[in-house]
Amino acid sequence: MNLNEMLGGEEYKYSPMAAVDDGSLACLNSIATARKKKEKNKRRFSDEQIRLLESMFESETKLEPRKKLQVAKELGLQPRQVAIWFQNKRARWKSKQLERDYSILRGNYNSLVSRFESLKKEKQALVIQLQKLNEMVQQSGGAKQDSEQRLVQNSAESEADNRDNGNCESEVKPNLSLERSEHGGGVLSDDDSSIRADYFVMEEEPSLLTMVEPVDGCLTSPEDWGSWDSENVFDQSSGSYQWWDFWG
DNA sequence: TAGCTTTGGCTGCTTACCTCA
DNA sequence: CATGAGGTAAGCAGCCAAAGC
Numbered sequence: 001m002n003l004n005e006m007l008g009g010e011e012y013k014y015s016p017m018a019a020v021d022d023g024s025l026a027c028l029n030s031i032a033t034a035r036k037k038k039e040k041n042k043r044r045f046s047d048e049q050i051r052l053l054e055s056m057f058e059s060e061t062k063l064e065p066r067k068k069l070q071v072a073k074e075l076g077l078q079p080r081q082v083a084i085w086f087q088n089k090r091a092r093w094k095s096k097q098l099e100r101d102y103s104i105l106r107g108n109y110n111s112l113v114s115r116f117e118s119l120k121k122e123k124q125a126l127v128i129q130l131q132k133l134n135e136m137v138q139q140s141g142g143a144k145q146d147s148e149q150r151l152v153q154n155s156a157e158s159e160a161d162n163r164d165n166g167n168c169e170s171e172v173k174p175n176l177s178l179e180r181s182e183h184g185g186g187v188l189s190d191d192d193s194s195i196r197a198d199y200f201v202m203e204e205e206p207s208l209l210t211m212v213e214p215v216d217g218c219l220t221s222p223e224d225w226g227s228w229d230s231e232n233v234f235d236q237s238s239g240s241y242q243w244w245d246f247w248g
Numbered sequence: 249t250a251g252c253t254t255t256g257g258c259t260g261c262t263t264a265c266c267t268c269a
Numbered sequence: 270c271a272t273g274a275g276g277t278a279a280g281c282a283g284c285c286a287a288a289g290c
Contacts, residue, residue, distance in 0.1 A: 044266075044277070065256085084279060087258075092277090094259095 045085070049075045053082070057089050 045053070056063070056071060063071065063086055072079040 062258095081278080083257080085277095088278070090258090091260075 045075075045077070049077065053085055053089070057086065057093075061090055061093070062086065 052071070052075060056067075060067075063082065068079050068082050068086075071077075072082045075082070
């Protein structure tokens with residue numbers, strides 16, 4: 001068997017990853033040498049060829065067979081060479097795109113972190129302010145306590161009446177009141193808007209830091225970044241992926 | 249019509265060559 | 270001049286879809 005037969009002529013396919021079972025080092029060396037000689041002919045494409053290929057790639061990242069033949073003829077290349085150039089180009093482009101996506105994600109993450117920190121500080125300031133106000137309210141208690149209790153009682157009776165009449169909460173007339181909560185503090189209750197803000201509950205810091213990636217992988221798709229919002233980023237309901245795992 | 253083979257293209261990984269700092 | 274890093278053309282395995290039988 002000569003070298004050409006070993007290599008199978010033009011049909012020879014050498015795989016460096018393939019398992020070696022004959023243990024013939026000499027044979028392997030011959031194959032490697034032959035391959036090196038074969039690849040000696042490898043030359044970079046000319047600037048003109050690259051220029052045209054690049055412009056083609058800009059308009060369409062995948063070539064139709066007919067177009068491929070036309071381009072190959074035009075550039076004096078084998079159709080196979082054109083196909084491989086496009087394959088490699090797509091791979092390089094994808095790699096670059098990944099880098100770009102990564103830097104954009106990183107920027108988004110950094111801005112979210114700084115926003116979260118500023119909101120946290122704002123919340124702390126508001127809590128302190130509320131504590132002070134509550135202290136003032138408690139200090140001025142005494143005589144006022146009776147009127148507060150009356151207010152609370154009236155409010156409870158009013159709600160009971162509304163329930164009896166089958167009224168929903170949104171139909172109740174505005175009725176702001178100050179109640180005593182089970183936390184020993186107070187609860188601002190706005191019956192009209194159903195907005196209720198508990199305060200003095202700092203010991204139960206919400207775990208806002210649980211960040212998950214949506215199942216559909218939209219975070220990796222730049223087109224979808226426009227739809228980002230805090231619900232996406234701080235969704236606590238699905239998955240267990242932690243954002244700090246990603247940046248760890 | 250279903251099942252098969254063939255063909256061609258794709259992705260992902262890898263190799264070897266070339267260029268340049 | 271040697272060398273290492275990065276870019277690039279090309280090889281390979283494996284997968285998939287379309288076409289033909």
